[in-house]
Amino acid sequence: MGVTKKSKYLYLGLATTVMAGMLSACGGNSNDSSNSGNTNNAAQSNNAGSTQEKVNLRMIESLTSPARTELLKASIKRFEDANPNITVELISPPFDQADNKIRTMLGAGEDLDVLEVRDLTINEDVTNGYVENLEPYASKWADYATVSQAAKTVASIADKPYFIANGMYERQMFYRKDWFDAAGLAAPKTWEDVYNAGKKLTDPSKNHYGFSFRGGPGGNGYVDAIAQSYNGTNLDEADGHFLKDGKTSIYGTPEAKAALELYQKIFKDTAPADSINWGFAEQVQAFTSGVTAMLMQDPDVIGVLNEKMEKGTWASTFLPVGPTGKTFYGIGAAGWGMTSFSKHKDEAWKLIEFLSSPAENTAFCKAFGLLPIHSSASEDPVFQEGPYATLLEMNTKPEDYIPLKPNYSYTEIGDWGDVVMKNTQAWLLGQASLDDTLKILDKYWQDQKAKLAK
Amino acid sequence: MQKKLLVSAKVVYLALHAVVMLFPLYWIIITSLKPQKQIFSSPIHYWPETLTFDNYKKLFEFSNFGVYIFNSLLVSIAAAACVIAISILSGYVLARFKFKGHKHIMFGFFLTQMLPGIGALIVLYKMMSSMHLTNHLASLVLIYTVGSIPFSTIMLRGFFQRIPSSLEAAAMIDGCSRITALFRVIIPVMLPGIAATFIFAFVNNWNELIMAVMFIDSEASKTLPVAMNSFVMKFDIDWGAMSAGTVLSVIPTIIVFAIAQRFIVEGLTQGAEKG
Amino acid sequence: MLVVMGGSAAHHFFNKGGLKFMETNVKAGSTENKAKKSRFSSQLWFIWLCLLPVIVLVLTFTYYPVVRGITLAFQDYNLMHVKNVKFIGFDNFKTIFHDNQFILALKNSLKWVFYSLIAQFILGFILALVLNKPFKGRGIYQGLVFYSWALSGFLIGLIFKWLYNSQIGVINDLLLRAGIIKTRIGFLSDPHWAMFSVISANVWYGIAFFAIMLLAALQSIPGELFEAADIDGAGWLRKLFNVIIPYIMPTIITTTLLRVIWIFSDPTLIYSMTNGGPAGLTNIVSSFMLSKVFGNGEYGLGSAVGIVMMIMLMLYTIFYLFATKSEKAGDF
Known part of the structure; x- marks a missing residue:
């Protein structure tokens, strides 16, 4: 029996050594990386200390791109130089995963002071009480006066601002000027023009097509756009998926049918068949690589076009209008908000205020290709010419180019994109009729309206 | 005659396989050497008109690409080593002994491969956050280790089973303890299986994205997949940087593969001696 | 160490x-x-x-x-109202089984798993057999062709999406130049091609896994076994079925079992290649789940899909282990 006892010790000893080996193997690594983890400790000691001490702000961005992160870092550096008692730790998760990470961090109450809120996430963040109402701070901010109304509306729920936009997104039409000139075509003004010009420029043997169609993820923006412009003046600008009567959805009208019939023709006659499944990357790549002649996109694509295309081959114009000569456009935005559980709210606001100042914001927008939030900025020469000029000019004609007011009352419309994608794809492939498709889209919004009434 | 046919069939198969496998790599390599404007040029160029290393330069100027590679290597190798260390014991025990709970444990391992992870990630994040384990490479080592344990144990158990227990019985008669027999006699024969399992765990860690995004905040602790993923932006995929990054990220794995391959061959010869 | x-x-x-x-x-x-x-x-x-x-x-x-x-x-757990979550029993399960997209995704998943697995296994096994005997440059060859396994599914999806693109993709261009096709094929948009295209990318990805694992198993076959078979004068086919396959059966069973589970549950390749399109024709259960969770923040529904997936996989595992009579092989 003594023997067995000994062998027990053997195994015990062995297991201990193995465990120790493992722990030291793993622990060694953690030592190696301790310099990267020390920010955590710094944050903790700050929390414990008085306000006299250095404050460390944790900030996270959502629409990450390496170039944009560089710009942000430069801004933060200037902020830190101006505020030596504050340091900022910027977290830059990849774009595709960023919102997911942000909501996980918010849900866990992880240390976070400043975050990028988007038009797509504001509803969720406010409903869950993650973000702070910025009104008390903004009301004391001198530069808030020059922030455009559009920038204020898009960042507000029930008239309370929850973020200060860092730039505005607004679509316009980009087109191949060289192709249009060679074919003797003028820049497209209406959706009919888009179709006609597109058809003329389409030549599959040369791999040339008219329109950079987007049938995959994000395609709902285009279906909405053409349906809205065909519904024309009947449309409720404050509730972009419904008419002014407050009952009829934009997909429940004969105009919508006409719009989608044209949309189908645009797909069949002016776009590659492949585009039924295209997302943002293919849509933009097709334009930059000389496959398609027209691209409807936000201004942050300008940088990509400048980088990948020869100067003079492309130009920009207004969005296409519907039969009544009117069209609608949504204004998108992302910006800086503050967590409701931040322990350094005053410092966080200082940072937001700094990043949103006319000088910082204008520089940021210029460099990255966004519309600045301060009305004063449009006087900057950069915004007076080229692709920005057409965008700003379009904004000066609100009787024909009508901005839609963001509507945050529908809370569960996150799957709208998915619904549009699957159903319009089935219809464009001939698996479903247009009438049935319109019925599904109409029903979706009627259901949302009904939920609202509850 | 039949043998010759077999050899030439082998050669043809290997060549075809290589073409299919290597073409995407070739495409990524030449893309990484093209200037931005030529990447999506039409007609398509199968050889760059002008060769440039700008994409690589950009990687190191714009980001800490060297740091990311280092972090990824560190985490992947450390976690794979921990996994092998732990799973050798569990795999061995599960292969050699029948005991009460044996079935349950095996079932528990298989089950981990099917568990729904959607809600679990939120819980795991809260756990790690409350233990102050976030933003630390060690947290990735821990998670990756746990993640690969079930698979590695199952795999290694399979390899242990194939080795006749007479091998260690003989060694034990010669005066070795079971543990010595395991490490002196069995493990050398097992090297191919261990190497294959190591490769597998390493590669899993090397590519892991979601956990790395979730648990790491700071630039200094970022890993490769996270850095590569940030070339996918709102309106564009920066294929110049992406392809250069892919090339750089493939090189270390090919080296690790090559080293592990040597073990597979060594294991073979040792196994032959012992057998 | x-x-x-x-x-x-x-x-x-x-x-x-x-x-x-x-x-x-x-x-x-x-x-x-x-x-x-x-x-x-x-x-x-x-x-x-x-x-x-x-x-x-x-x-x-x-x-x-x-x-x-x-x-x-x-629960009706939706990110839109995290603070106000109710228990709703089996409602989420009812919802998904009444969703045509989910039923379609189930059917697609079966195709996706079956063809991916068969092709990966056969091609991987052939490769392992061919690489089993040493030849000059074998190490380099292995290092080169196994790299696909070292890429992430997400990245492979992006690369193949580009290669398969009908307008700017290389595959169409090569086929056109070679005169094999006259008009461009919409590999990812044509309902006849879409599933084939995503599966082929998955096969490309997974061959290396089987090759590595089966090669490791083949390498551990004792030489005497072959010698004995040689003395018997067995042809290579008989050697394959009488010696090699029985010997590495545990590895075959474990790897195919695990691979089915992984192929079934991994949405990354589909997510980055087609997002389930066109019209849900390449949507599999796991990518369906992803779109529920990322699209609408419906974690409750997503978790219900996850449980359905787990039950299906458990049934499969039990059936598979029973059918392969793995009492001796991959048993537990």
């Missing part, structure tokens, strides 16, 4: 004990019963000490979060 050292150090320290213990065992003879009992308890010690780290780690970091997370499936 540390562990190996730790192991041998422990051995030197306790060598005597181990030696005696073995002697007792071997010399037990008539007193077998008594010896068996003592061996049993010491074995138990050994067994559970070896298993302890594994069990503790897996329970803490895998099972605990999963069990906690599973409750979501029975």
Whole structure:
């Protein structure tokens, strides 16, 4: 029996050594990386200390791109130089995963002071009480006066601002000027023009097509756009998926049918068949690589076009209008908000205020290709010419180019994109009729309206 | 005659396989050497008109690409080593002994491969956050280790089973303890299986994205997949940087593969001696 | 490395004990019963000490979060109202089984798993057999062709999406230049091609896994087995079926079993290549789940899909292990 006892010790000893080996193997690594983890400790000691001490702000961005992160870092550096008692730790998760990470961090109450809120996430963040109402701070901010109304509306729920936009997104039409000139075509003004010009420029043997169609993820923006412009003046600008009567959805009208019939023709006659499944990357790549002649996109694509295309081959114009000569456009935005559980709210606001100042914001927008939030900025020469000029000019004609007011009352419309994608794809492939498709889209919004009434 | 046919069939198969496998790599390599404007040029160029290393330069100027590679290597190798260390014991025990709970444990391992992870990630994040384990490479080592344990144990158990227990019985008669027999006699024969399992765990860690995004905040602790993923932006995929990054990220794995391959061959010869 | 050292150090320290213990065992003879009992308890010690780290780690970091997370499936958990979550019983399950897209995704998943697995396994096995005997440059060849396994599914999806693109993709361009096709093929948009295209990318990705695992198994086949077969004058086909396959059967069963589970549950390739399109024709259950969770923040529904997936996989595993009579092979 003594023997067995000994062998027990053997195994015990062995297991201990193995465990120790493992722990030291793993622990060694953690030592190696301790310099990267020390920010955590710094944050903790700050929390414990008085306000006299250095404050460390944790900030996270959502629409990450390496170039944009560089710009942000430069801004933060200037902020830190101006505020030596504050340091900022910027977290830059990849774009595709960023919102997911942000909501996980918010849900866990992880240390976070400043975050990028988007038009797509504001509803969720406010409903869950993650973000702070910025009104008390903004009301004391001198530069808030020059922030455009559009920038204020898009960042507000029930008239309370929850973020200060860092730039505005607004679509316009980009087109191949060289192709249009060679074919003797003028820049497209209406959706009919888009179709006609597109058809003329389409030549599959040369791999040339008219329109950079987007049938995959994000395609709902285009279906909405053409349906809205065909519904024309009947449309409720404050509730972009419904008419002014407050009952009829934009997909429940004969105009919508006409719009989608044209949309189908645009797909069949002016776009590659492949585009039924295209997302943002293919849509933009097709334009930059000389496959398609027209691209409807936000201004942050300008940088990509400048980088990948020869100067003079492309130009920009207004969005296409519907039969009544009117069209609608949504204004998108992302910006800086503050967590409701931040322990350094005053410092966080200082940072937001700094990043949103006319000088910082204008520089940021210029460099990255966004519309600045301060009305004063449009006087900057950069915004007076080229692709920005057409965008700003379009904004000066609100009787024909009508901005839609963001509507945050529908809370569960996150799957709208998915619904549009699957159903319009089935219809464009001939698996479903247009009438049935319109019925599904109409029903979706009627259901949302009904939920609202509850 | 039949043998010759077999050899030439082998050669043809290997060549075809290589073409299919290597073409995407070739495409990524030449893309990484093209200037931005030529990447999506039409007609398509199968050889760059002008060769440039700008994409690589950009990687190191714009980001800490060297740091990311280092972090990824560190985490992947450390976690794979921990996994092998732990799973050798569990795999061995599960292969050699029948005991009460044996079935349950095996079932528990298989089950981990099917568990729904959607809600679990939120819980795991809260756990790690409350233990102050976030933003630390060690947290990735821990998670990756746990993640690969079930698979590695199952795999290694399979390899242990194939080795006749007479091998260690003989060694034990010669005066070795079971543990010595395991490490002196069995493990050398097992090297191919261990190497294959190591490769597998390493590669899993090397590519892991979601956990790395979730648990790491700071630039200094970022890993490769996270850095590569940030070339996918709102309106564009920066294929110049992406392809250069892919090339750089493939090189270390090919080296690790090559080293592990040597073990597979060594294991073979040792196994032959012992057998 | 540390562990190996730790192991041998422990051995030197306790060598005597181990030696005696073995002697007792071997010399037990008539007193077998008594010896068996003592061996049993010491074995138990050994067994559970070896298993302890594994069990503790897996329970803490895998099972605990999963069990906690599973409750979501029975709640109307939506990110839009995290603070106001209700238990709704099996409503989420009813919802998904009434969703045509889910039924379509189920059918697609079967195709996706079946063809991906068959092609990966056969091609991987052939490759392993061809690489089994050493030849000049074998190491380099392996290093080169196995790299696909070292890329992430997400990245492979992006690369193949580009290669398959009908307008700017290389595959169409090459086929056109070679005169094999006259008009461009919409590999990812044509309903006849879309599933083939995503599966082919998945096969490309997974061949290396089988090749590596099966090669490792082949390498451990003792030479005598072959010699015996050679003496019998068996042809290579008979050698394959009578010697090789039976010997590596445990590996075949385990790898195919695990691979089916992974192929079934991994949405990344589909997510980055087609997002389930066109019209849901390439949507599989796991990508369906992803779109529910990322699209609308419906974690409750997503978790319910996750549970359905788990049950399907459990049934499959039990059936598979039963059908392969793996009592001796991958048994548990």
